[in-house]
Amino acid sequence: MFRKAVVRGCSLIVYQRQRALSKISKNGSKLFLASFALFGTAQKQEIDTSKFMAEPVTSVDVLLKNKEDMKSKMELMILQVQKEFCRALEEEETGSQRFVVDKWYRKEGGGGITCVLQDGEVFEKAGVNISVITGLLPSNMAAQMRSRGKNIPSDAKLSFFAAGISSVIHPTNPMVPTVHFNYRYFEVQDSEGVQFWFGGGTDLTPYYLDEDDVKHFHKTLKNACDSHDNTYYGKFKKWCDDYFHVTHRGERRGVGGLFFDDLDGPTKEQAFNFVKDCANSVIPSYVPLVKKHKNDKFTEEEKTWQQLRRGRYVEFNLIYDRGTKFGLYTPGARYESILMSLPLTARWEYMHKPARDSREEKLVEVLKNPRDWL
């Protein structure tokens, strides 16, 4: 059942339970299958995989060997954020549901870890996915990059690397907002070298507007931005409002947050630190709102309104979202992980209009006219 490898000097101790990792386990913790420790010659270094929902996608010895490489740093960072966020949500879940951990591989290179908690008392559907993908850059992805102004040759086969964390949390109680975040790192290799960039964002989708919630959320994100560059929050807040636009309805998906792409400076390290701080601000920006509202009373009508808004969420994700569109059009895409972002249930009524001066109308007003919250 166990394999033990001892390599000292450049030494690695591996306890690895020999078991298929790609199966869904009803109990995520069963998949913390490995613990590793490296005792390097210069200093003690460790990768403690009990801090992750599952073993890394890249083998631990490769991660250790390339520990200064941004690819490794990004993978380890998203693994840790995934675990911390899942555990923080499980602490709020009052039912017995826990995250189910699903580790998967992609035959063209790389894989991911999808964690889903479904049909909980507090969370109707919560998904936290990481993926670490390598391979040849698909032509639609290259075209999308070029359309954003990147200098990506169109006639060459380019290898790429992408590591990211992506999450959508759909709570049961309509007084608790939905949150989405995604942080990612890209490398594309062409004959002239490696291009790299980071992208990501966090955004909030309430069903009922609680201005204090929105301010707390934006303030937390702004703090993460300000310690790096005091122009970031303003720029990325606007980018978020522009991106999450359900164009045909003239509404934003929610009350925004941050969104950015193609970030490659001031240095690679500084960009990474910024992204890490953003990812680490998800819990303090969102979990307090869950705690505050998860026991709020609500009516059947309020639940129906949540379902209608979830329909709009589906519209944005399936019609406009770049990641979803790109993902689903990529041959061999793991569509279940991509569509994990969809709510458990949604509703569409023809010509639904909130009553005048209702709380529902107040929300729509803000979605049609994004505000500055701070």
Place this chain on the structure above:
Amino acid sequence: MFRKAVVRGCSLIVYQRQRALSKISKNGSKLFLASFALFGTAQKQEIDTSKFMAEPVTSVDVLLKNKEDMKSKMELMILQVQKEFCRALEEEETGSQRFVVDKWYRKEGGGGITCVLQDGEVFEKAGVNISVITGLLPSNMAAQMRSRGKNIPSDAKLSFFAAGISSVIHPTNPMVPTVHFNYRYFEVQDSEGVQFWFGGGTDLTPYYLDEDDVKHFHKTLKNACDSHDNTYYGKFKKWCDDYFHVTHRGERRGVGGLFFDDLDGPTKEQAFNFVKDCANSVIPSYVPLVKKHKNDKFTEEEKTWQQLRRGRYVEFNLIYDRGTKFGLYTPGARYESILMSLPLTARWEYMHKPARDSREEKLVEVLKNPRDWL
């Protein structure tokens, strides 16, 4: 309240109640606002608007003046099919819900009549929409036509005309399949003249497979085809299987039916007669299935399966359907009429798999491997 116009010879009698037509009425019949009769010199001709859900989009005098024009013929045909189909469905509805009739205009030219019955006992959501649109061809529409091989100049402003009927019926009982149909006529005018074509189709999406139902459905469509061209059914059945493909899941949306586009022969008149026969075959192909199954018993699990399949329906419509995509990307599109096709409620579960040898698995098997039904 009434306006009466009498024009004899080239004569027109118009009784028109002066009332806003663009409002939703709880009772569609209130909108049968006009009855018209033309007594031409050569023969008696009539446009009896009580046969429609609302007054035509094009004014009746224009329709009469151009009665031999295909634009008029198509508009009158779809108006009649809309009414007959709505009435046939209302006869099956055991609750008190009736179609709500919503007439709308498009500022760039034309308009439509959207009829929706929602939250019925038999029909969870039933939409039957006609539109008659004129204006300058939007560039995305022109590009789509060129991509299908049409000779549409790219540098000119072209006027176009489009008239069509489109309908999706989502029943409450999971033993009753969903049906969709759409029949349309296009004209595009360029410096060299007018290009025209017809397109359309009818397709069935069951939640549980009843082979007799599927055979009846396909047989009815085949009969409509065979009286025009005995190669049509085979070609258009395959086209339907190919079109309604939820590519990322490797599943067809349903058990198919007919789908065709760019039909412009053998003559314009013959193509129209074929399309008319297809449109008129919707009731005999589908309504018997509603009658047969609307009182079937079903379990909560079977209802959940229907909701999951409806999630797939939403995926197809928002990600792949050409009409929806084209529609929503057109500035000023009437998105409520386009999205009328979405179910009232839908569901997404992560990694849902039907149990082995279950009726649900049997359906998926057919969706993955389309069959010949006749």
